[in-house]
Amino acid sequence: MRDVAVVAFAQTAHSGHDTGLTEAETLHPVIEEVRRATGLSRFGFTCSGSCDYLAGAPFSFVSALDALGAWPPISESHVEMDAAFALYEAWVRLQHGDIDSALVYGFGKSSTGDLREVMTLQLDPYYLAPLGLDQVSYAALQAAALGGDRAELDEIVRRSRADGRANPHALDLPDPSGTEYEVEPLRPYDIAPITDGAAAVVLAAGDLARELAETPAYIGGIAHRIEPHYLGMRDLSRSPSAADAARAAGVGKGPVDVAELHVQFSHEEPMLRAALDLPEDTVINPSGGPLAANPVMAAGLIRLGEAARRILDGRARRAVAHATSGPCLQQNLVAVLESAPPSEEGARRG
C-alpha cells in the first residue's frame, strides 16, 4: 500500500448550545485553517460526512460545498456517516496512485433537534423503531449487558471531563456528581454532551506528506467492520467488529502511546479497550474524548485528528484512533497512526 499520512487537522471550539451559526458557517473556519496549515487550496479528492436528520432537511452536504467554495469543480464524494468513514474513503482513493492529497471534513449540529429521539430513526423501521427505543435506552441495554464497575465508569467520566476542560476545543463540564439515573444503569453524566462542531483533516501521500509536515502521522493500518443490526443477535457485552477492525489495522503489532476512542457512553471505554486489546499504559482520550465534546458526524474524525496531532507534534510515536457508527457500536473503524512511514512492510489492508 501507498504511504498516506494525516498532515493537518483543525476543529472548531465546540459548543454545547446553538450559537446561531449554520452548518456551513460552522465548517468554513476549519476548512480555512487546514488550507492555511498546508498551503494547499485544491485537493486531489474531497470527502465529507454529515447527516440530514440532524438538521431535519435534505442535503446537508450541499450547503457545505458552498462553504468550501468548490470552484473550479472538484472531485468529491460524501458519506452519510461520521466523517471518519469519509477519511477511510479518501485513504482508499489515495491508494490509486494518481493523486497525492485529500481533504476530509465532517460537521453536525445536534443542538437543533432531540438527538436521543432522532437516533431512534436509524433502527429497523418495521420491528425496532416502533418500539420507541431511543439512543440512551439502547445504550443502557448495552451498559447493563456489560455490567461495568460504577467506580470505574465514574472515574472515566471524571478524567474525560477534566481533560476536556484542558482542551480549548472541548466543553467545560464539571466533575460528575449525582446518583439519579437517566436510564438505568446510565447516569446523565455517562452520556456524551449535545455538541455542535466541525472538523477537517488533510491527507497526503508519498513525498507530499513529507513536504507538508515535519512528522507526518502515517496511517499504518486502517479498517472497519459492521455487526448485525438486531440487538438480540449480538452479545452486547463485547465488540467483535471493533476487535476485527483492530486486528486488520494491526493495533497489536507495536506499543500504543495514545488511543482516541469514540466513546459516547462511559461503558464503551472499557468495552473498546478490551476489543482493541490496548496495553495497560496506553493513554485513553487525552483530548477528553466525546464525553467532553461530541459533535455528531465529526466526533469520529476528531478521534483520528487528535491521535494524529500527537504524532505531528512529536508527543507520541504510535497512536490508535477509533470511530463508530450505528446503535450500540454496530460498526467500528480503527486506525493506527505512526511517526514512521509503514512502507517497508506495507500498510495493513482493510
Added chain:
Amino acid sequence: MGERCAVIGVGQTRYTTKRTDVSMAGLVREAALRALDDAGLTFADIDAVVVGKAPDMFEGVMMPEAYLADALGAAGKPMTRVHTAGSVGGSTALVGASLIQGGVHDRVLVVAFEKQSESNATWALSTHLPFGASLVVGAGGYFAPHIREYMRRSGAPDHIGALVAVKDRRNALKNPYAHLRIPGIDRAMVESTPMLWEPIRYLETCPSSDGACAIVLASEKAVTGTPAWIHGAAMRSEPLTRAGRETVSPQAGKDCAADVYRQAGVTDPRRDIDVAEVYVPFSWYEPMWLENLGFAPENEGWKLTEAGCTALDGDIPWNPSGGVLSSNPIGASGLIRFAEAALQVRGMAGEHQVEGAATALGHAYGGGAQFFAMWIVSNRKP
C-alpha cells in the same frame, strides 16, 4: 485509476410505484441476490458492501445501511453508505470500484435503492433550514427554468421534449424491469397530458418508483462470468449558489466528462461510445446533456434527438433501458444507468440490447445539476 476493476454481476428489481410485498431490507436483498447469482457467487464471496441512496427523509429512516447490514450479508465486513444527491447511484458504484482500484478488496457488492412509496419525495426535497432559501417546488419546479433557458438559447422547437418522452417509453417496453410501460405512446399522447412545470408535461417527467439495483465488482484476479471492464471513472461537484454559475450546461458536468473520456481514450464521444445510459429525469435533459457531454455542439443537441440519432436504432442510442423517465427509484437511478451500461457491453441487455455494443457510458447527476458521476465500461480489458 489503480488496479483493474470489472462489473461481473447485475441485479435489478422490477420497478414499480409500490412494493408492498417487501420491506426495504427485502427489496435490497432481492437485487443483491440477483447480482450475486449473475456473478455465480454468494454473500460469502463478498469482501465489502457499499450502499447508496438519496436523502434519508425519502423513507424516514436515518442512515438505513445500519439496518440493512443483515439483509445484505454485511456482518463481519466493512460497510459504507454513500449520499451525493441524485447522482448517488453512480457515486456508489464509483466508491465500490475505488475499493478494488485501490487494491484494498477483490469483490465488492454495491447496492442502491429507494422505496419512494414509504414517504413523499417532493415533500422531502422541499423542507429547508431556518434562514435558508426554500424552493418549495421539488425537482421539477427547480429544473423547469433551466430548461426554458435552454430552449431560449438553442431555439429548439417545443416538441423536442415530447420526442424524448416517447422514445424512452418505447424503449421501456423492451425492458422487463421498467416501471412505466405505456403501449401505443406517441407524441399526441404526451402533448395531451397536463402541464406540470412549464414546459414539462406529465408524461415528460420521471415516475416515483420503488426499486433496488445491485452490482458485483471484481478485481482482475477475482473475475467470474462475463466482465464489463471499467475504463474510466470520475466524479465532479460544484457549489449550488455560486454567482455566475452556468446551470444549463454546468462546468462540473463538462469537467467530469473530460476526465472520464481522457481515462478511457475517448476523443469523439459520439463516435467512440456505442451506447449511453444518461440521467434524464425530465425529457429536455436529453438534448441538454448531449451538449454537456460533448455528443453535440452547443445549442445543437436537440437536432440529434429530432433526427432520431439517440433512438435504439440510431447511431448513438441513449437510454435503451427506458432511462430515468421510465423507472426512478431515485437513489438507485444512477446505479441503474451504470449497471445498464455494463449489461450492454456484456451483451446481456436482452430485448433492448444495442447490437455490437463494446463501449458504454453510464452517467448520473444530482443536486441543482451540480453533482456528477460517470464511468465508461467496455468488453475489452483496459
